[in-house]
Amino acid sequence: MVVNAVISAPAYGATGLWIDSLESEFGWSRTQLSIAFSLGQLEGSIAAPIVGYLIDKIGGKKVACMGAMVSAIGFLLLSQTVPVTESRENWLDPTIFYFSYITIMFGVTLGGWIPMTVIINNWFSKNRSLAMSIGSVGFSVGTFAIVPLLAILISSDDVGWQATAIGLAIFFPLLLVPITKIIKNTPEEIGEVPDGKVSLGRVENKVGASIPTEANDFTLSEALREKVFWYIAIGHGASAMLTSTMMVHLILAFKHQGISLQTAAFIWGIAMGIGGVSQILGGFLGDRTPKHIAVCIFGCVQAIGVSIAVLVTNLWMAILFSIVYGIGFGARAPITTSMRGDYFGRKAFGKIMGVSAMSMMLMTMFGPIFAGRLFDLQGDYKSGFLILALVGFIGSLIFLLAKKPTSPEKV
DSSP states (O other), X not given: OHHHHHHHIIIIITHHHHHHHHHHHHOOOHHHHHHHHHHHHHHHHHHHHHHHHHHHHHOHHHHHHXXXXXXXXXXXXXXXXXXXXXXXXSTTTTHHHHHHHHHHXXXXXXXXXXXXXXXXXXXXXXXXXXXXXXXXXXXXXXXXXXXXXXXXXXXXXXXHHHHHHHHHHHHGGGGHHHHHHHOOSOGGGGTEETTEEOOOOOOOSOHHHHSOOOTTOOOHHHHHTSHHHHHHHHHHHHHHHHHHHHHHHHHXXXXXXXXXHHXXXXXXXXXXXXXXXXXXXXXXXXXXXXXHHHHHHHHHHHHHXXXXXXXXXXXXXXXXXXXXXXXXXXXXXXXXXXXXXXXXXXXXXXXXXXXXXXXXXXXXXXXXXXXXXXXXXXXXXXXXXXXXXXXXXXXXXGGGGOOOOOOGGGO
């Protein structure tokens, strides 16, 4: 949870803050600046299968350490962002920003959600959804606690966005200490099994050899042949597209609609705080109800929350947005992830997550550019947010088709 919070919040949760600062300083358009996030998502979609392979090969802990260091390099590059052409309208002008954000997103892909999810999946079976919800709540906790602080630092005349980026570059390597000292890739590494302790003796610390094959374990090729794999990937991608759009544009949209930057960041933090509480609720319900139905309902609620965002012109409407969006986003997230563990098992979970994330991230790169382009053309976010909300709502309905597949050994 802590790793997810610290790695994801400055990169994902604070995207709007970086964009606002660079827009003010260099005059770049929302479309230009949104490209950086989407390029990062494209890079993440390409890297995700490789990350999944590395996790299954050397363990999520080592991969997460690599991610922390790559993220530090990315924020150092971000602090050096300057225009590279004489025209602020040239889409190549923010090239340094593009390159830095691609590096940051690669670090987050290596160090955050995918390796931490694989590790949690290795440790829990009976209460997998609840366990994943507690781990995944890191993104919400990080956004709630870190993004408002970053807003204060970035908007401060004494600190600013460049010094804040340098500070993050110095801070990220410190994550290596808790990652290496506390996290274990599998329970078998310390003589335990998922959900309960037994006397196994310490097994050899080789990730592939330390996870016994179970009856419901799918190989990657077996999972790819199941229609449900693609139903989950498309449904998850549609909801994640809404998340990526909100991360990039929500603070900017609220500022455009008359709310101050600091207040907008605070409201976004509140939404993620509510999302964090809702993640625990989603984890609890995910272990006790049909997952495909629960994730459909909460995905639709998230889409409704996005549509409410266009109506926000005062604090009360902002709070309503925070409640509706936070509940939908938060409860949906852990159930969607734990479905894959329940459906496809542990043995090849890293590879399965990596390939699934690849298709998901391709969808998440579309939303921010689409919303930014419509803003530049129309002067507001209304059409962009409503169209994407409709796509997210329809995508969530696809989960109704995502029923649990038959285990390969039972076919």
